[in-house]
Amino acid sequence: MNSALKDNLLAGKVAFVAGGTSGINLGIAKRFAQLGAKVAVVGRDPEKAQRAALEIGSGALGLSSDVRDYDATRKSMEQAAEAFGPLDIVVSGAAGNFLAPAIGMSANAFKTVVDIDLLGTFNVFRGCYDLLKRPGASLIAITAGQAINPSPLQVHACAAKAGINQVIRVLAMEWGPDVRVNGISPGPIANTEGMKRLAPDPKTQAAHFERIAMRRWGEIEEVAECAAFLSSASAAYISGAILDCDGGSQLGDASRRDLSRGMV
Numbered sequence: 001m002n003s004a005l006k007d008n009l010l011a012g013k014v015a016f017v018a019g020g021t022s023g024i025n026l027g028i029a030k031r032f033a034q035l036g037a038k039v040a041v042v043g044r045d046p047e048k049a050q051r052a053a054l055e056i057g058s059g060a061l062g063l064s065s066d067v068r069d070y071d072a073t074r075k076s077m078e079q080a081a082e083a084f085g086p087l088d089i090v091v092s093g094a095a096g097n098f099l100a101p102a103i104g105m106s107a108n109a110f111k112t113v114v115d116i117d118l119l120g121t122f123n124v125f126r127g128c129y130d131l132l133k134r135p136g137a138s139l140i141a142i143t144a145g146q147a148i149n150p151s152p153l154q155v156h157a158c159a160a161k162a163g164i165n166q167v168i169r170v171l172a173m174e175w176g177p178d179v180r181v182n183g184i185s186p187g188p189i190a191n192t193e194g195m196k197r198l199a200p201d202p203k204t205q206a207a208h209f210e211r212i213a214m215r216r217w218g219e220i221e222e223v224a225e226c227a228a229f230l231s232s233a234s235a236a237y238i239s240g241a242i243l244d245c246d247g248g249s250q251l252g253d254a255s256r257r258d259l260s261r262g263m264v
């Protein structure tokens with residue numbers, strides 16, 4: 001994709017990406033490194049984290065901890081700060097999701113997703129505060145349209161992402177002006193674990209394209225570009241915002257559009 005961002009946009013910055021060992025968050029970590037940042041990525045699986053660090057290159061650090069565990073998460077952040085210096089950019093993107101009707105979901109299944117997504121975001125943001133380079137630090141949580149739009153079979157993810165949206169807004173108020181706190185809400189993104197789980201059937205995918213204003217799924221690189229912008233000086237007056245990178249998915253069902261007769 002074409003980028004309007006300068007090659008050295010994030011030179012000298014230190015970035016910590018929770019859940020940065022695969023998918024969208026790995027794409028974000030790679031883009032940060034391309035733009036000059038030193039990057040640490042974290043996931044539960046240590047080998048996957050090492051592979052991700054090699055893929056990112058530029059001396060990236062691959063760390064292992066579970067965002068549900070505050071002390072372990074904090075330790076990973078301390079390791080990143082020891083290696084690279086105070087953190088300028090922190091992304092909270094670890095998440096879990098699976099389709100299940102509420103009536104077929106155990107309390108532990110609901111809690112598991114809420115703990116990874118919502119408690120995990122609190123742990124990452126709370127844990128990083130005194131390791132941040134202030135003023136000027138940028139925190140980003142990866143949320144989703146499920147925070148706003150009720151999605152059957154995802155009561156756990158909808159509840160968790162709705163909570164994340166409020167964590168973003170509350171912390172933007174509490175921690176401004178030293179720290180900016182924003183969110184990115186990706187729409188359906190191609191070649192990700194998330195969409196493998198939510199739309200495994202190719203026929204479902206084709207029908208889904210029709211309902212999106214842009215008539216396609218997004219690319220990992222398109223979300224990464226938003227994260228780079230939000231972390232840069234160009235976004236210096238943006239805090240408490242949730243940037244939809246979703247091709248207009250949240251506008252409603254575009255397949256209902258009939259330009260000859262207007263919207264029905």
Ligand code: NAP
Pocket residue numbers: 018019020021022023024025042043044045046048065066067068092093094095096116142143144145185186187188189190192193194195
């Ligand atoms: P993914 O590839 O499965 O990435 C999840 C990452 O989080 C992995 O690095 C995973 O590594 C890590 N992780 C999971 N549980 C963790 C835990 N308890 N502690 C620490 N790390 C953990 O997923 P994705 O589809 O790219 O999604 C990435 C983010 O974008 C998520 O926040 C998701 O909700 C959001 N999103 C995705 C889409 C989409 O179309 N895919 C749409 C909207 C929003 P380990 O397994 O090794 O822990």
Ligand code: COA
Pocket residue numbers: 095096097098099100104105106107108109110112113193194197
């Ligand atoms: N349907 C219903 N319940 C399910 C389920 C499914 N498809 N998958 C897991 N669960 C339940 C389990 O049965 C368990 O509940 P129980 O103790 O009452 O039986 C609970 O969820 C926790 O499962 P467990 O496998 O122990 O959790 P985990 O912490 O090892 O893994 C998950 C977390 C379940 C979210 C796992 O899918 C994961 O690691 N996901 C990360 C990747 C991902 O989801 N990426 C997409 C991001 S959008």
